[in-house]
Amino acid sequence: MRVSFLNARVPSLHLSWIIVCAGGPGSGKGTQCMMIADAFKFTHLSAGDLLRKEMVSDGENGAMIRNSIKEGKIVPSEITIRLIQKAIESSENYKFLIDGFPRSDENRIAFERIVGVEPDLVLFFECPEEEMIKRVLSRNQGRIDDNIETVKKRLQVFHTLNLPVVNYYSRKGKVHKINAVGTLDEIFEKVRPLFAAFSKDGPRN
Ligand SMILES: Nc1ncnc2c1ncn2[C@@H]1O[C@H](COP(=O)(O)OP(=O)(O)O)[C@@H](O)[C@H]1O
Numbered sequence: 017m018r019v020s021f022l023n024a025r026v027p028s029l030h031l032s033w034i035i036v037c038a039g040g041p042g043s044g045k046g047t048q049c050m051m052i053a054d055a056f057k058f059t060h061l062s063a064g065d066l067l068r069k070e071m072v073s074d075g076e077n078g079a080m081i082r083n084s085i086k087e088g089k090i091v092p093s094e095i096t097i098r099l100i101q102k103a104i105e106s107s108e109n110y111k112f113l114i115d116g117f118p119r120s121d122e123n124r125i126a127f128e129r130i131v132g133v134e135p136d137l138v139l140f141f142e143c144p145e146e147e148m149i150k151r152v153l154s155r156n157q158g159r160i161d162d163n164i165e166t167v168k169k170r171l172q173v174f175h176t177l178n179l180p181v182v183n184y185y186s187r188k189g190k191v192h193k194i195n196a197v198g199t200l201d202e203i204f205e206k207v208r209p210l211f212a213a214f215s216k217d218g219p220r221n
C-alpha cells in the first residue's frame with residue numbers, strides 16, 4: 017500500500033506514468049483503455065465508472081452525482097479527484113490510464129493543485145458526432161445518460177468544456193490524436209506504438 021496522500025502532493029505519484037484518455041461520449045475511450053490496460057499493464061481509472069459507483073453507494077454525494085450525470089454536467093472536481101486519488105492509493109501500480117478526466121479546465125487545474133502532477137501523454141479519440149451518438153444509443157449498459165436528450169447535452173459540454181483541456185495539452189505538445197473510426201483492433205494498432213515507451217513496470221526514473 018502506498019503512503020496516504022489525500023489532499024497532499026505525493027512524491028510517489030511523481031514516480032508514476034499518467035496517461036489521460038480524452039474524447040467525446042461514445043468515441044471509444046473506455047473500450048480502448050481496457051485493451052491498453054490489458055496489453056501494457058496499466059491501471060485503468062474511468063472517472064465515469066468511479067462516479068457511477070459512488071452514485072449508488074450510500075455516500076452523501078450520491079443524489080448530486082446522479083443529477084449531474086443525468087443532466088450531462090461535470091461533477092465538482094474535488095469529488096472526482098478524491099475518487100481517483102483513492103483508486104491510485106489502493107494500487108501497487110506505477111502506470112495509470114485515466115479515462116474521462118480532466119474533462120474541464122476546472123478539473124485540470126484542481127487536479128494539478130491537489131495532486132501536483134501533469135499527464136505524460138493525452139490520447140484524444142476523434143470521432144464524428146453522428147458516430148458517437150449512434151454508439152452511445154446502442155451501448156446498452158443501462159446508463160441513465162445514454163439517451164438522446166442527455167447525449168445532446170454531453171456533446172455540448174464536450175465542445176465547451178472538454179475541448180479546451182485538449183487544446184491546453186496540445187499547446188504543451190502532449191496530445192496524440194487518434195481517428196476513432198474503425199474496428200477495435202484497427203484503432204488499437206494506432207494506439208499500440210505510443211505505449212512502447214511505457215512497457216517497463218515499476219517506478220519511473
Ligand atoms: N471502434 C468502435 N467501433 C464501433 N463501436 C465501438 C467502437 N469502440 C467502442 N464501440 C462501442 O461504442 C460504445 C461506446 O464505447 P465506449 O468505449 O464506452 O466509449 P466512451 O467511453 O468514449 O464513451 C460501446 O457500446 C462500445 O462497445
Ligand SMILES: Nc1ccn([C@H]2C[C@H](O)[C@@H](COP(=O)(O)OP(=O)(O)O)O2)c(=O)n1
Nearest residue numbers: 040041042063064088089090091116117119
Ligand atoms: N471528469 C468527469 C468525468 C465524468 N463525469 C460525469 C459527467 C459525464 O457525462 C458522466 C459520464 O462520464 P463517462 O466518462 O463515463 O462517459 P463516456 O464514457 O464519455 O460516455 O460522468 C464528470 O462529472 N466528471
Ligand SMILES: [Mg+2]
Nearest residue numbers: 045046064116
Ligand atoms: Mg466511457
